Amino acid sequence: MKNTNLICTNCKKTFPIDRIYPRCDSCAEPLEVQRVTSGTIIDGDILRQTILERYADFFPFSEGERTISLREGFTPLVKSSRLAFELRVKSLFFKNESQNPTWSFKDRGTVSGVNHALSLGYERIGTVSSGNMAVSVAAYGARAKLKTVIFVSVNIPPEKLDPIAIYDPLLIRVDGDYGDLYFQSLAIGKERDIYFINSDVPFRVEGSKTIAFEVCEEMNFEPPDFVIVPTSSGGNLRGIMKGFEEFKDCGLIKKVPRFICAQASGCAPICKAYSENNEKVSPFQDPDTIAHAIENPFPPSGNEVLRRIRENGGIFVAVTDDEILRAQKRLAEEGIFAQPAGAVPLAALAKLREDRKIDEENTVLCIVTGGGLKYTAALEKHNLKTAECRIENLADFVRKRL
């Protein structure tokens, strides 16, 4: 590990870099790795480089401490002229995180967390998740041959359980309050020397920075005006923002984009706190949205997201399930099949254009956080069209339809 610290995002108290408890002892707010103020991109052939190698200056790892990779990141930035035209913005980009080893952005934070765990000598890792993060931690735990424990809710359906279990972690369906589980995991981790790579731990946030780094490169170091991030725990948004800020501090870009915290209206605790002018996020009652991947009723980085987006001049927006499903279909018709949470930014953009909060001169980036095969049950909500025809009538049928 390079010589650096963890710092409380709120009270700025510092802690050693080998601490795995992710929150401040004084104010209980989340910690982050000290910001990098000088560094550059390690030029090289991306076909033979990992994200931790290319952006090594921006991570506290020493050279021998980047041993595990499934070659995460370096995902596509897809430009959509058609949707930019339809929504009347200057240009519109999608960062397609579904092209990661476990088909979501989580792999970036997991690779960072697992290498941190290994460099500290941990033999056990874990997480609390029923979705993308569980799959990602199980995969990297397997790759690193670490003992890996995953806590899921006892009610998890088999279609979500099996794609975690295939990697062979210790997969425990826990019967009890799911909200308590996060805090239980921290206590158990402390007692049993298990590094819990939960949603907003400092090294997971570090991994998310690489989304910003790649976007800067892909956009010729001229970042977009707005970045729209589907927001659950807040860890991914924090990481992407930190990435742009570090590149700016290092002189690699001139401005940091404005950030949009996009939530589902069925579970929008951060948006609610903002609209009620609160400084702290409260638990969201009776959460219910099709965007399960961002259905976190009490996000551990919620207060920090509130603080940072306010400072940044950003926007909070919540979209309905109907809007999310419409965006999912619209995005597929552009060639990108996202899981519902991954379509939330496009739904948010449509709404913000109607409300004139984003205007025609703006360049917009949407983070598509995960792939559509993650949650195919959502497809039943669409009125998908098919035709049926006997083979002997096929030529005729096609003649009439195409």
Next chain:
Amino acid sequence: MKNTNLICTNCKKTFPIDRIYPRCDSCAEPLEVQRVTSGTIIDGDILRQTILERYADFFPFSEGERTISLREGFTPLVKSSRLAFELRVKSLFFKNESQNPTWSFKDRGTVSGVNHALSLGYERIGTVSSGNMAVSVAAYGARAKLKTVIFVSVNIPPEKLDPIAIYDPLLIRVDGDYGDLYFQSLAIGKERDIYFINSDVPFRVEGSKTIAFEVCEEMNFEPPDFVIVPTSSGGNLRGIMKGFEEFKDCGLIKKVPRFICAQASGCAPICKAYSENNEKVSPFQDPDTIAHAIENPFPPSGNEVLRRIRENGGIFVAVTDDEILRAQKRLAEEGIFAQPAGAVPLAALAKLREDRKIDEENTVLCIVTGGGLKYTAALEKHNLKTAECRIENLADFVRKRL
């Protein structure tokens, strides 16, 4: 289009490059694009390059003819020291094609085919497939705003239908002999000016070449001794082999690997023809395998694969569903969750090591053709382990198990 031709793989008769009928008028064998004998890699920043740009010398497209991309390819080459050790080979690599825009290798051939269709002025494309290829063609057809027709079998289950339908093609469930459908599609294509980008059309084969190109770069221009390819129509194997051969002819590598045509024993028409010493492949009776993605009982490039692998000194091997499932689990425990067809190469390697057809000095590359979320029904065949626990007993439970 650059000045080049299509050539019959068998009788060497030439045809114009704008021909979309993929077979020879004389001998009915598949056509291919004339081989490239001089060219190099267009160096550039991969974050801002597409595969058709980086390997432009090896495609007949002119500069304005590479308009469509979802940023396919540039997939990971993942090295597995542990499995190399367990299977006692010198080194072992997995090319993880599940990190493509629609999560299979098919996107490489589709991007090539769609750009060919566009450059020839076609307004309609199509394919016959119930799996990876249907999804891929639907996605790129949507991206290019082409009218896109997909023929599937009337019996296709909804979990395979919906992920095609979400891209909004004209999706026709055809009642009748599925084998006839391939030939019907060619006739309908001819009559209605629909470019059918089927499994082994010349431009799809061209797209598959880029797998070889990337592997050469990733392995420092020292290709492996063996490349194992799950084989269905034969188009992907033909393309990968052609890629290595073209790089050799251009002086970029010194040797072409030996190729292994790996099939499922429940549908192994090419392996059967080889073991019976036939020159032509016959339809495989009553095909039945869990590796649906390679369940083609009468592969259109079967004869060509037979010819080429014999010339190449390669190997034909078939593996059982049990072996495929074991390999799928084993691969997941290395961090890569493949669909059953994508685990066939690892199953084949285990078998070929037992039979001593691959030895301890060999370097081996397995092509993981698609991701595990493509076919989650296969997970029910595994005896996946989970535990259950009440939250108040969780600390105790973990103490005992980890």
